[in-house]
Structure formats: C-alpha cells, structure tokens
Amino acid sequence: MSGEGLLRFALIRVVYFFATIFTAFSLTYLLLRLMPVNAVENVITQITAQGMIYDPEALNILRRQLYEIFGLVGSPWEQYLRYLRGVFTLDFGPSILAFPTPAKSLVVRYLPWTIGLLFFTTIISWVIGNLLGMLSALKEESILSKILQGVAVTLYPIPYYVMALVLIFLLAYLIPIFPLSGSSIYMERLDLGTVLSILRAATLPALSIVIVSALGWWFLSSRTLTLRVKAEDYVEQAYLRGLPEGLIVKKYIMRNILLPQVTALGLALGTIFSGAVITEAIFAYPGLGLLLFRAISTGDYSTALSIVSLSIYGVALGTLILDLIYPLIDPRVGHR
Amino acid sequence: MGEKKPEEKPRARPKALYIAAAIIVVIVLAALAYILTLPKAPQVAWQLPLPPDARRGDVLVIENHHGTHADPQNFNRLVPGRPGWGATGYSQVCAGALWYINTTNSELISWLAAGPPEYSPDYREVTIYLRKGITWSDGVPFTADDVVFHINLIRNTQGLFGNAIFKKWVADVSKVDDYTVKVKLTEPNPRFHLFLTVVIYGSPYNGIVPKHIWEKEDPLKFKFYPPVCLGPYVLKQVDPGGNWFLWERNENWWGTRLYGMKPAPKYVLFIHHGPEDKKALAMSRHELDAIRTFLPENFQVVWQNNKYIGGWRKEPPFAWLFDACVKGIAFNLQRYPYNITEVRLALRHVINFKAIYEAFEGPDGSLPSVAALPVVPTPLAVKLYYEPLESELVKLGYDPSIKWWKYDPEKAARLLESVGFKKGPDGKWRLPNGEKWVINIIAPSGFEMESQRIAFLVADQWKAFDIEVNVNPVETGVFSPSWSRGTFDVGAFWPGCSLLADLTPHIQWWHSKYFDPSAPSIGWAGYSFPKRDLLNSIIDEMERTPSGDPKIYELGREALLIWAEQAPWIGFFPTPFYTLNDNYVWTNWPHYPDNYYMDPVYWWAQMQFIILQLKPTGNVERLDKTMPGKPPVLPIEIPKKP
Numbered sequence: 001m002s003g004e005g006l007l008r009f010a011l012i013r014v015v016y017f018f019a020t021i022f023t024a025f026s027l028t029y030l031l032l033r034l035m036p037v038n039a040v041e042n043v044i045t046q047i048t049a050q051g052m053i054y055d056p057e058a059l060n061i062l063r064r065q066l067y068e069i070f071g072l073v074g075s076p077w078e079q080y081l082r083y084l085r086g087v088f089t090l091d092f093g094p095s096i097l098a099f100p101t102p103a104k105s106l107v108v109r110y111l112p113w114t115i116g117l118l119f120f121t122t123i124i125s126w127v128i129g130n131l132l133g134m135l136s137a138l139k140e141e142s143i144l145s146k147i148l149q150g151v152a153v154t155l156y157p158i159p160y161y162v163m164a165l166v167l168i169f170l171l172a173y174l175i176p177i178f179p180l181s182g183s184s185i186y187m188e189r190l191d192l193g194t195v196l197s198i199l200r201a202a203t204l205p206a207l208s209i210v211i212v213s214a215l216g217w218w219f220l221s222s223r224t225l226t227l228r229v230k231a232e233d234y235v236e237q238a239y240l241r242g243l244p245e246g247l248i249v250k251k252y253i254m255r256n257i258l259l260p261q262v263t264a265l266g267l268a269l270g271t272i273f274s275g276a277v278i279t280e281a282i283f284a285y286p287g288l289g290l291l292l293f294r295a296i297s298t299g300d301y302s303t304a305l306s307i308v309s310l311s312i313y314g315v316a317l318g319t320l321i322l323d324l325i326y327p328l329i330d331p332r333v334g335h336r
Numbered sequence: 337m338g339e340k341k342p343e344e345k346p347r348a349r350p351k352a353l354y355i356a357a358a359i360i361v362v363i364v365l366a367a368l369a370y371i372l373t374l375p376k377a378p379q380v381a382w383q384l385p386l387p388p389d390a391r392r393g394d395v396l397v398i399e400n401h402h403g404t405h406a407d408p409q410n411f412n413r414l415v416p417g418r419p420g421w422g423a424t425g426y427s428q429v430c431a432g433a434l435w436y437i438n439t440t441n442s443e444l445i446s447w448l449a450a451g452p453p454e455y456s457p458d459y460r461e462v463t464i465y466l467r468k469g470i471t472w473s474d475g476v477p478f479t480a481d482d483v484v485f486h487i488n489l490i491r492n493t494q495g496l497f498g499n500a501i502f503k504k505w506v507a508d509v510s511k512v513d514d515y516t517v518k519v520k521l522t523e524p525n526p527r528f529h530l531f532l533t534v535v536i537y538g539s540p541y542n543g544i545v546p547k548h549i550w551e552k553e554d555p556l557k558f559k560f561y562p563p564v565c566l567g568p569y570v571l572k573q574v575d576p577g578g579n580w581f582l583w584e585r586n587e588n589w590w591g592t593r594l595y596g597m598k599p600a601p602k603y604v605l606f607i608h609h610g611p612e613d614k615k616a617l618a619m620s621r622h623e624l625d626a627i628r629t630f631l632p633e634n635f636q637v638v639w640q641n642n643k644y645i646g647g648w649r650k651e652p653p654f655a656w657l658f659d660a661c662v663k664g665i666a667f668n669l670q671r672y673p674y675n676i677t678e679v680r681l682a683l684r685h686v687i688n689f690k691a692i693y694e695a696f697e698g699p700d701g702s703l704p705s706v707a708a709l710p711v712v713p714t715p716l717a718v719k720l721y722y723e724p725l726e727s728e729l730v731k732l733g734y735d736p737s738i739k740w741w742k743y744d745p746e747k748a749a750r751l752l753e754s755v756g757f758k759k760g761p762d763g764k765w766r767l768p769n770g771e772k773w774v775i776n777i778i779a780p781s782g783f784e785m786e787s788q789r790i791a792f793l794v795a796d797q798w799k800a801f802d803i804e805v806n807v808n809p810v811e812t813g814v815f816s817p818s819w820s821r822g823t824f825d826v827g828a829f830w831p832g833c834s835l836l837a838d839l840t841p842h843i844q845w846w847h848s849k850y851f852d853p854s855a856p857s858i859g860w861a862g863y864s865f866p867k868r869d870l871l872n873s874i875i876d877e878m879e880r881t882p883s884g885d886p887k888i889y890e891l892g893r894e895a896l897l898i899w900a901e902q903a904p905w906i907g908f909f910p911t912p913f914y915t916l917n918d919n920y921v922w923t924n925w926p927h928y929p930d931n932y933y934m935d936p937v938y939w940w941a942q943m944q945f946i947i948l949q950l951k952p953t954g955n956v957e958r959l960d961k962t963m964p965g966k967p968p969v970l971p972i973e974i975p976k977k978p
Contacts, residue, residue, distance in 0.1 A: 280404070
C-alpha cells in the first residue's frame with residue numbers, strides 16, 4: 001500500500017475519531033439533562049428529611065442561591081457551550097457532591113485506584129481466559145477440558161454480587177486472610193510494607209473480577225472461536241500436510257482467534273475508566289464507578305461528565321488505535 | 337471436516353499451554369483445600385487501619401454510614417451539598433457547638449456557652465455567655481471573637497449554609513467582652529438560639545469555626561483540612577480512598593483541663609466496610625462497635641453471632657423507636673383529587689393499621705411506636721400531646737385500642753360517594769368524571785427501604801378497597817426533586833419530624849407565609865381550607881411564644897387537631913432503627929430504661945456525650961490505660977450581674 005493511501009486512511013480515521021467524540025459528548029449532555037434529577041433539590045431534601053431546624057423562608061432563599069453557586073443558571077444553550085469548553089479542557093467546574101472540590105480533582109484522586117485494579121485484572125483475565133479457552137478447545141476430549149468447561153458454565157450464570165460475597169465470606173471472614181474493607185491500610189509513609197498492604201487489600205476484589213471474567217466470557221468466547229477455526233478447511237489442510245501441531249496452533253489457529261479477542265480487549269480497556277460499580281460497592285474499594293453512580297443519581301453533572309469523558313476518550317482512542325494497527329496484525333484488512 | 341489426524345505427537349506449545357492450565361488448577365484446588373480443612377474462623381480477627389502502636393482495645397470503631405467519601409480531605413461543612421454529615425466523625429468528636437439538646441428529655445445542654453441564652457423581654461436581643469478557658473486544638477483561646485466571626489461569616493457570604501437564616505434574623509452581632517456576645521435580632525424571636533444548637537443530627541452551621549484559621553481563607557473554596565477542633569479528638573489520618581477517618585484523643589483538651597472529662601478510647605475510627613451484609617460480618621466479629629441501623633435480616637445475622645450486642649435496650653427488643661421522623665404516606669395537596677379532604681380521610685380509613693404495624697415486627701420482637709399524629713411519640717410527647725387530645729381525636733375516627741385511625745371501609749365509601757366518586761362496572765373506583773382512579777405512589781429506592789415497604793403495604797390495602805394503585809420506587813436523585821417540587825400524586829414521604837417538646841420549629845412551615853409556589857413540596861403550606869387562617873394565627877403566636885411557656889403546648893395541640901381534621905398526610909410510626917452497639921470492647925452505652933442518658937444516635941453530634949462515658953471492658957488487649965473522666969455535665973457559669 002502506498003504512503004499516500006496510508007496517510008489518507010489515517011486522516012479519515014482521525015476525522016471519524018473527532019466526529020465520534022463530538023456526537024458522544026453531545027448525547028451525554030442531552031441524556032444527563034433529560035434525567036429527572038436535581039442536585040439542588042437533593043440538598044434541600046437532605047435538610048427537610050432529616051428534620052433539621054431550618055427557617056422555612058431561609059430554605060426558599062437557599063434554594064435560589066444553590067442554583068447560582070452550583071453553576072446551574074443560564075439557558076440550556078449557554079450551559080451546553082460551557083460544557084463543550086469543558087470537553088477540551090477536561091475541566092467541568094466544581095463538583096457538587098464534594099463542593100467546592102473541582103470535579104477534575106475527584107477524578108484525579110480515584111483514577112489510580114481504578115486503573116490499578118481494572119487494568120491489571122482486565123489483562124490477567126484476558127490472558128488466562130484465552131489461554132484456557134483455547135486449550136480446552138484444542139484438547140476437547142481431555143478430562144481437564146471437560147472440568148474447565150464445567151467450571152466456566154457453572155460460574156458464568158452466577159451473579160457477580162453473590163460470587164463476591166462468597167469470596168468475602170470465605171477469605172475475609174471465615175479465614176481472615178484479607179481485610180473486610182477494600183482500603184483498610186494505615187499509611188504513615190509509602191514504603192514496601194505499605195505497598196504490600198495495598199496489594200493485599202486489592203487482591204480480593206481483583207480475584208473476584210478475574211474469576212468471573214476469565215472463566216466466564218473470555219474462556220467461553222475463546223473456546224468457541226478456537227472450535228470454529230479448528231473446523232476451517234485451511235487448518236484441516238495444514239494437518240493433512242503433516243505440519244507440526246505447534247506450528248498449526250501458533251500460525252493457523254492462534255492468530256485467527258486473537259483478532260476478535262484483541263479488539264474486545266482494546267474496547268474493554270477503553271471502558272475501564274467507568275470503573276466497576278458493583279466491585280467498588282461490595283468491597284468498599286475506592287474507584288470511579290461508584291463515584292459516577294453517585295454523581296448521576298444526585299445530579300452532579302460536572303463530576304459525571306468528568307468521568308464519562310474519560311470513557312468516551314478511552315473508547316474512541318482505543319478504536320482509533322485498533323483501526324490504525326489492525327492492518328498490521330491482519331493482512332486481510334487493507335487501508336481502504 | 338476430516339476426522340483423521342496425523343499420528344505425530346504434538347510439540348512444545350500445546351504442552352506449555354497444558355502445563356500453565358494445570359498450574360492454575362492446582363493453585364485453585366490448593367486454596368480450596370486450605371479453606372475446607374480449617375475448622376473454624378477465629379472469634380476476633382480485626383483488620384482495621386490502625387497505627388502500629390494501637391491495639392483493638394485502644395480504638396472505638398463507629399460506622400461511616402455515608403460510604404466512600406468523594407473528597408475525604410474536605411472538612412468545610414459550611415458549603416452546601418456535602419453529603420455524609422456525621423459520617424466522618426467531625427461533628428461528633430471535633431466540632432463544638434454552643435448548645436446541644438438531649439433528645440431523651442428535651443434538655444438544653446450548655447456546652448461552649450456558659451449557660452442558656454439570655455433574651456431581652458421583647459425578644460429582640462439575645463446575649464450569649466461563653467465558658468472561660470476553652471481552647472482550640474491548636475492552643476488558641478476560644479473567645480467571643482470566634483462566635484461573632486462565625487455568625488458574620490455566614491451572614492455575609494452568599495451561598496454558605498445558614499446564610500439566609502442569619503441574614504434574615506441577625507441585625508447586628510457584637511462582642512461585649514471576651515466571653516460575652518450580643519446578637520440584635522431583626523424581629524422578635526424567642527428561638528433564635530436553636531440555629532446555633534444541635535437539635536436533630538446537627539446542622540452544618542452549628543459548629544463554630546475558628547476565626548484565626550478562616551479569616552485568611554475564601555469560605556466557599558476553603559477545605560479546612562486538617563480541621564482545628566473544639567471537641568475531645570483531633571484528626572490523626574484520613575483514608576485517601578475515602579472510606580475511613582481516624583481521630584486521636586487530644587491530651588490537652590479543655591474539657592479535661594477545666595472539668596476533668598476524658599474519653600477512654602485513645603482513637604475513634606469511623607469506617608465504611610461496604611454493603612450492609614459486610615457490616616453485619618464486621619459487627620459479628622467485633623470489628624464495628626456502633627452502627628446507625630441494620631435491616632432486620634442483617635440484624636439477625638449479628639444477633640445470632642455476637643452475644644454482646646445491645647441496641648436502644650440492652651436486651652431484646654433492641655430497636656430504637658424514636659427516630660426523629662414519623663414515616664408514612666403523603667398526598668400532594670395541590671393536585672386533584674388529593675386536594676379534597678374527604679378523599680384523604682377515606683384513604684386513611686381503608687388502611688388496616690394492624691397489618692402494617694405487624695409487618696414491622698422485628699425478629700427480636702421489636703415493634704414500632706405508634707404515631708397517629710405527626711409527632712414522634714416519646715413518653716414526653718405522649719403526655720403533652722397524645723393523651724390530652726385523645727377524646728377530640730376519637731370524634732375524628734381515632735381508635736384508642738390501636739392508638740391509630742379506625743379501619744372503616746364503609747365510612748370510606750360514604751366519604752368518597754359524598755364527593756361524587758363511584759364504582760365502575762368492573763368494580764373499581766372511578767373519579768366523579770367517570771375516569772378510572774389510579775393512585776401512583778412514589779417511594780425511595782436504595783435508601784430508607786422501610787418507607788418503600790410502607791408504600792407497598794399501603795398499596796395492597798388500597799387495592800383491596802378496589803382502587804388501582806401503582807408503586808414507583810426511585811433513586812434518591814429522582815425522589816428528592818419530586819418531594820421538593822411537588823411532581824407526584826402520593827409519596828412515601830415523611831414531613832412529620834419532631835423531637836422537641838416545643839413543636840414550633842418542626843411545624844412552622846405549615847404556615848402559608850412560607851409557601852413557595854416554585855417548590856410547593858406536598859403543598860400543605862399553600863393549601864386552602866376553612867381553618868387556614870386559624871392555623872396561620874396559631875403558628876404566628878407560637879413563633880412569638882418562648883419555648884418554656886406552657887402556652888406553647890396548648891397552641892401545639894390546637895395546630896395538631898387541625899392537622900388531624902385535614903389529614904394532609906398519613907403517619908404510621910418512626911420506623912424501628914436497629915442502632916446497635918457492641919459491648920465486647922466498650923461498655924456503658926446508653927440503654928433504655930436503666931441507663932438512658934442519651935439516645936443511641938452515633939451519627940449525630942450528640943454522640944460526643946456517649947464517647948465521653950464509654951468504659952473499656954478489658955476483653956481485648958489495650959495499651960492505653962485511660963479510664964473515662966468525669967461525666968459530661970457542666971455547671972452553669974453565667975457571671976453574676978453587679
């Protein structure tokens with residue numbers, strides 16, 4: 001393929017990337033505004049529902065003041081333009097659920113926790129799941145394969161919440177290897193001991209994710225793909241040509257099943273910025289998932305948008321990178 | 337596909353895959369074997385975030401009921417929108433208020449103030465006397481300058497919590513001397529001091545802020561981290577992940593120096609373990625000493641596994657019956673047909689209260705405390721309101737045998753027919769214009785689950801009376817605006833909160849002068865009915881009458897009677913709260929009736945008085961040997977007039 005064609009292909013993909021970003025952000029804005037939630041009324045209800053002593057007239061004045069200090073004044077169009085500015089600077093103003101802390105700094109606080117947990121568990125699950133899935137398909141008749149399949153099929157329908165609770169009961173309560181709370185670490189300074197404590201506290205939530213996704217989706221999908229590829233004529237022909245099995249697995253099977261799986265991994269890594277709500281809730285693990293859930297359910301637009309924008313950028317960038325490198329891993333894909 | 341495979345043995349790669357898979361399986365199996373061969377979990381296995389020099393016996397562990405805090409390093413409570421008051425421990429162990437109310441008896445506790453407020457005869461001026469010798473945790477003296485600064489800061493900063501209150505009521509605040517503050521009011525108000533008093537939970541503007549720290553900062557942006565305290569503890573560490581807050585006893589606390597008070601726990605930890613199921617596990621193995629509340633099923637887990645627990649009582653039934661709000665069902669009085677009194681009364685008469693009451697019986701026999709009026713039925717409230725009004729309430733359909741409104745479907749049908757409602761050919765009730773009558777109840781979801789339960793129970797009963805009913809459980813973000821803005825027909829709301837014997841602060845919002853059409857809420861303040869002017873005049877008079885005047889109770893009773901005639905909402909009871917305490921590490925928790933010195937409100941600012949009286953049991957290792965000092969009962973120290 002010519003250099004000019006490559007450049008044209010890359011340019012078109014980049015234009016697509018920006019169009020996707022613009023559409024996704026506009027839709028997000030619209031959806032958030034259409035939700036019947038209101039941050040100001042949440043604050044007011046907090047006061048009335050708790051039976052707090054508050055002058056009723058002053059409460060009405062407070063309501064009006066809150067719209068101003070939370071930046072919820074102005075026409076929807078003005079707010080939209082303000083929001084678009086935020087898209088490029090990644091600064092959506094102060095958060096509401098931790099007012100006056102900027103939404104941006106909440107994201108900065110919880111991003112390392114989320115990446116630390118989800119990046120590694122996603123990669124580990126992907127490797128283990130694909131490895132076992134492929135193996136179980138290649139050795140269909142072996143006992144191990146049947147056991148693995150049984151395990152996967154059993155685990156797959158179990159709700160994650162139940163699975164996580166069982167793990168907690170076993171490994172934090174019955175045999176207290178791990179702490180009950182996801183961040184039970186007292187830190188005076190960051191030394192090796194502290195790092196080990198952090199890893200120890202993160203092991204249980206990580207384990208729950210790996211068990212469920214490695215032996216769930218990744219295992220089952222890679223197994224199915226391998227079975228399909230194994231049945232292809234060119235694999236059959238390779239066997240008949242007497243090629244060593246190692247070579248067939250590597251060159252004929254693995255490369256083919258890796259294509260869709262790499263795509264899925266790229267997209268999965270793009271979505272880690274939204275966090276893992278249930279994991280965070282059940283393990284009291286600080287992360288962006290629960291923060292996003294709270295922000296949405298209390299009408300804290302600035303925090304919600306700060307987190308969602310990461311996901312939008314993550315997925316869009318992931319797709320762009322995949323588009324650009326795909327021809328390198330799949331010779332059938334040209335720069336068209 | 338051909339079945340014949342070459343005879344040749346596979347090479348290295350599949351073998352490697354095989355070995356890798358085998359290793360993984362072996363690891364999993366080994367872990368499982370280890371789990372299954374262990375006989376029993378240890379009784380005590382704390383894994384709490386404590387400093388190296390602390391043992392379990394040195395720390396009091398309280399639930400952080402808010403969960404993960406978005407910004408755990410923000411202690412500015414004056415800015416609005418901060419959820420989780422009382423979940424960090426700030427209001428319980430660090431902040432200091434001039435006065436607190438002991439909700440068990442409505443007594444005013446003078447804390448930073450040297451005594452009760454002194455009002456001028458026309459209630460246009462109030463003098464506040466402060467105790468001498470109080471210091472902030474950084475050693476700076478606490479004086480009248482702080483109080484004047486605090487009130488002015490809030491009064492002059494638009495957007496701060498309480499700004500509208502102090503702007504409305506304070507004409508001028510000044511320092512007479514280092515320990516005397518004079519507040520000139522814009523209008524007579526015998527209850528102004530309640531804005532500076534912790535009544536229920538604790539308002540953000542109750543805790544006085546230190547002038548020497550705040551005067552240099554922008555109050556809308558300042559985080560006040562680490563906080564400077566007037567309470568018995570100082571902040572030791574915050575979890576960067578937002579789940580816990582560790583406070584350390586201040587050895588130079590003014591309370592110890594001046595009055596011999598000293599809390600026994602060296603540390604107080606406010607921690608979030610995760611969902612309620614995990615909190616139940618934590619409390620079962622003594623990893624949590626006090627919790628706001630458990631759902632009955634989780635309470636049962638703890639009760640079965642921890643023989644040291646207590647609640648409101650030391651023995652079953654454990655539930656606390658006097659949470660501050662009577663839960664029930666509210667009507668939107670600005671919407672047809674709920675603006676018709678007969679309709680509301682009819683709906684009240686088709687509720688079989690006994691069924692709802694029994695549905696709330698706890699596994700330990702805890703039963704709610706019935707509240708036919710929007711007043712929490714504490715022993716004092718029963719004496720002041722329920723008993724004197726009983727004969728009048730009977731005329732309105734009250735049944736003294738169940739202490740609630742009579743179940744009377746026939747009367748309900750008559751009431752509905754009197755305003756044109758009829759049953760259709762399908763046997764369902766129809767509106768006067770012939771349309772089918774459908775009641776939509778909005779209920780909370782994910783929080784206040786007891787109210788959701790009430791919504792479903794009531795819906796079943798109204799359905800049994802042939803009305804079509806839907807229940808719509810929604811998240812807090814939808815629930816709150818509906819309540820506030822009146823975008824609902826019927827809601828599982830709780831507009832009746834009260835713990836003071838003087839009902840004025842709790843019911844003054846019923847007056848039509850406080851009605852805001854842009855946020856009508858349930859519409860009661862803006863509702864027109866024959867006795868509206870009378871109700872307004874009663875509330876006007878209550879606002880002019882001081883708390884201690886016996887007339888205030890008489891006026892309260894008159895207002896309640898009008899409420900009962902109109903039935904703007906239906907209250908059942910404060911839902912029982914399993915506010916549990918664990919007596920394994922610490923004891924001397926308040927228990928009804930023998931040791932009832934405070935309500936079991938671990939998330940309220942009043943928790944300070946409980947912490948000051950807890951005693952170590954000696955069941956666990958403890959490095960710090962401190963025993964509690966004198967009980968937190970301070971003398972009145974108002975200077976004698978010359």
